Every structure is written in C-alpha cells, then in structure tokens.
Amino acid sequence: MKKHTLRIILSVTLVAAVMCGCAKKPASVVVDPSGEPVVSTMPSEDVAGYGNGSMSDQATGDGSGYGMGTMGDGTVAGLNRIFFEFDQFTLTPEARDILAKNAEYMKANTGLRVRIEGHCDERGSDEYNLALGERRASATKNYMVSLGVDSDRLTIISYGEEMPLDPGRSESAWSQNRRAEFKDAR
C-alpha cells in the first residue's frame, strides 16, 4: 500500500466530498497520473429513514375524512348491490331486476343522492380492474337513468379489486366481490 499517496488522495477526497456533498451520483474526483488509484465520493444516503435509523412519518392527514373505516358503512338500506360475471360489466337479468327495484326506491325517495361503487375480484391487473370497476359502476348508473332516475343524483367511483366483500380466494368469494354498491352520497 502506498500510504503516502493514499493519504494525499484521501485528503483531496474529503475536501472534494465537502464541496460536492450534494452530488447525487458518485463523482470522480482524482485520477492519479500514474493510473493507479481512482478516488471517488459516494452520495449520502438521503432517503428519509435510511442512514439515521429514524423514519420520516409526517402527518399528511386524510383531507377527506373518508377512510377505509367508514367505507362499507353508508350503504342505503333500500338499495341492493348487484353482481357481475368475471371480466364482464354487462348486467345480468338478476341485476336488472334488482336495479328496477332500486330505481323505484330512488324515485320514491327523491332527496336521496347515491354514489355507485364499482368493484372487481382480485384476479387480474389492478389497473384493468379499476377500469372494469368504473365500467360496472357506469353501466349500473346508465341503467338506473334509463329507468327514470335523474342522472344528477348518481355519481360513480371505481375501487377495482381494492375493497373485497369477502377476502377469501375462491370462486365463491370472487363472485361476491364482482359487484356494484349503492352508498348514501348526501
């Protein structure tokens, strides 16, 4: 080990490291003319929570007061959920029967405003399921509107596969999860 050379290089490195301490990438600082040692600085470990043993856990709040805990409540008693086939958003005859009753309930309760949530089972691309859930909610809304419910009273949102009714991993669980729900949006 060439201690003398090394000491010089290390002190150069320290000075350079202080100067370019904000560098994101390792920066080559010195190339020894003899072609031997190459000195470089490494970036600091600047992920919150790495390197200092503590983690940043800033309270960003929810902003909406609308967390998982309150979801699942707010279901309107007179409105029943409907179910779909795998990768489908077409309404089954059973679903149409339920929606007809839901539409009558909406027309009888004119103050009611409803958010239709589209859901999927867990299989498949999460993003595809978000889009599929939106289509289910949209198909549901459109049918209700065709039955005479004012479209302004119905909003839609998709939760994709994120909020299963049954967390199980079987066809019986999945069939429960492919659904549209009606939530009080007043």
Add this chain to the structure above:
Amino acid sequence: MKTLSRLITAVVTLAGIWTSPAFAQIEISAPGQQAIPLALTRFLPLDGVVRPQLAEDLNQVLEADLDLSGLFTLVDPESFLGDANRLGLSSVEVDFGQWRLLRADALIKGGYAVQGDQLTLEARLYDVVGRRQLAGRRYIGKVSDLRRMGHTFSDQILKSMTGEAGPFNTRIAYISNRTGHKELYLMEVDGHNPVRITDHRSIVLNPDFSPRGKELIFTSYKASNPDIYRKETYSGREAKVSAQKGLNIAARYRPDGQEIALTLSRDGNSELYLIGTGGTIHKRLTDAWGIDVDPTWNPNGDQIAFVSDRQGNPHIFILDVVTGQVRRLTKDGKYNATPAWNPKGDRIAFSRLEGGRFDIFTINPDGSDERRLTFGPGNKEHARWSHDSRFLVYSSDEDGKRGIYIMRADGSGSRRVSPAGGDCSHPAWSNEW
C-alpha cells in the same frame, strides 16, 4: 424533516482496470448459464478487533447478492485453507495456489475496522487463475451503512466480471397493507430496512420511480378519487400531479423523466394520455372502445406497450407514440396483463391468466419467442425489471399471503424478499440509488 447526517465515503480503486480474457467471455445476458467458482471469505479485522456479527452480516449481504446473480457457484467455506484467515490483501500476499487447489476461479477477501460509529471496509476481488486483483474498493461510512457497502461491492463485482454493474444498491418500492391501509414502502433489494413512506390511511396503489431522482409517483384515494401523487423520498414532500374526474391511474414516467403516460377516464372511457410532470395534459394517446391501461415505455420513449380489451379479452398491444399506430403483441391466452418493457428494450414481461392462475411470461417486442417464466402454485403478477434487465421483481401469493419476489430474467433463482406481515404487491425497482 430531519436533516440527515451526511455520509462521506471514499472509494479507492487500486490497480488499473483488469483485462482478464477468461472473464471477458462471460455472457451477461444469460445469468445462471456459466457459473464461476468463487470463494467468499469472511472479512477480517484491520485493527485486530474481531466483530463476528459485522463480518457475518456483510457475508450474508454478499452471499445473497452473488447467489441471486447466478454468475457464481460458491466454494464451500469448510474447505478453505490458511489463506482465508490471513489479512494480506495485496495480490502478492494472497496465496493463490491454495485457492487454485480448491478450484476457485475468483476470490473475495477483505477487512474491516470500526472507530466510534465510523466503519472502514476494504474489499477485494481477485482473479485466482491470473493471480491479480480485479477490483479493490475502500468504503468509509457509518457502521449502519454496512449493508449498503456490501451491496455496492456486489454491484462492483458484477461490473468487474461482466462490464455491467449489478442492481443491488437500489431500492424496491411496493405496496403493503400491514397498517390496515395500503401504503407505499421502500426496501433494499433483499428485503431489509423496509420503510413506510406514505401515511394516507386510504388506498395507495401502483408506484413508479422517477428515472431521474429519488422520487415516486403513485395512485391514491386520499382525496376520495383515484388521483396521481408524486413524493420525494429524501424530503418527504408530496404533491398531487393529476386529479382529473374519474380514474387517474397506472402512471409511468417516460425513460427521460420528462413526461408521464397514464390512464384517465375523464372522457367517459379509460384511455391512455401523456401528461407533463406537473399534470398538464399534453396528448391523448388512444381512442378506442374498451379499456386501455397499464402503459410501459420502451427505452427510446417512442413506443408504449399497454393492456386493452379492444379486441375482446385483455391483451398486450404496442402503440407507436409518434404515428399513433397500434399493433397487437400477445396472440395466445385469454387474459394478458401488466406488461413491463425491459430497459435493454429487447423483452417485455407480462402476466397471463391460465388454468385459473396468473404466471409471468416474457416476449420479444415483435411478438416472437414467448417464454413462460413461472410455474407452480399461486398467482405471479406485476413484474418489473431491474435497471440492468438481469432480474425481475414481482408479486406472488404462493405462500398464501402476497409477497414480493425476485428472479433472474430467465425465471431461475426465484426468492421471496419482502418482510413478513401484511400483503405486499406492486413492486417497482429503482435505478442506481
């Protein structure tokens, strides 16, 4: 935000670039094919103070990385002779004859010293046959940086052996529900040091790393709609990027980091759009009946593979961003999803539902040479590439709970990396960290 104490690490590369023709032959695109016998010795104290735990931890980091690389077979440490216990690190001090006797072609030796909370690590890689040092690095930092130093040396070992650095000093972002809510986490490639970086207490989904910095974009229902947010991991700063009516999902930075492809449903149907990093809509990319989601960029940033059901079942299509032309990529299967174009540009990974289960496949961008990578129980989805295109990270529920796994690009060497507790999914792999 707490200011982090700055680590200053000096790395000293000794001796010029190696030029061993034997190692120059290694085929980097086929990991696992030509394993090199490598002896990984336990690092020794430079100052005489033995720290068994430190040496053990470092050994585990290096061993796991080298094993995952598939480039090496490790020589049994039980067979090591006297040189394994001698500190002499210069190539004239190493007894290469002993290592040849054990049929090792490559050798790793090193030493450590701790002063207060400062750690110095000397790490060397030798070509046993050529009796020369291939890589020599000195790392100086905090004791808590030990694992990072190990991963960085693993990257260096791959660079010395193949000309291309490994992806071990990187981060994997993923979604976990261990708090009861789906939140965004970061961990090291081997699952160590998981850190939660969102506190939305809602639903956080599908992260993507900025190619240019330590920040991520992701979907969150924080404001009661699936919107896109951006978060700086170093400052904790967060901003809403896209909050159009309806879906704002599946956002992916273009490889130059200047624009983002994503799915919006603002016009009543889910379509792909191009937005600026501030959220301004630049261009609508698709106009088709059906669902268009899950964009992934080619390395040039002029083509996007994505999922669409425009021809019936969900399949992978490729869009030419300039001409707007779309062609179908996958022909087989009834449900293909979550494509990921590799950074080299020559393979696209995706998952296919077959026999009730999802498995991961790869295919050439021209539709040829489709290969199935995963088998056995469970669903494997959400594959993403390492920056060197050597490895894939993905989610699997083969153990009952969803976890994050890593395998080589040919499907070999799969292993669970995510920590226990909660379901983990939707990994994303950072560039060099």
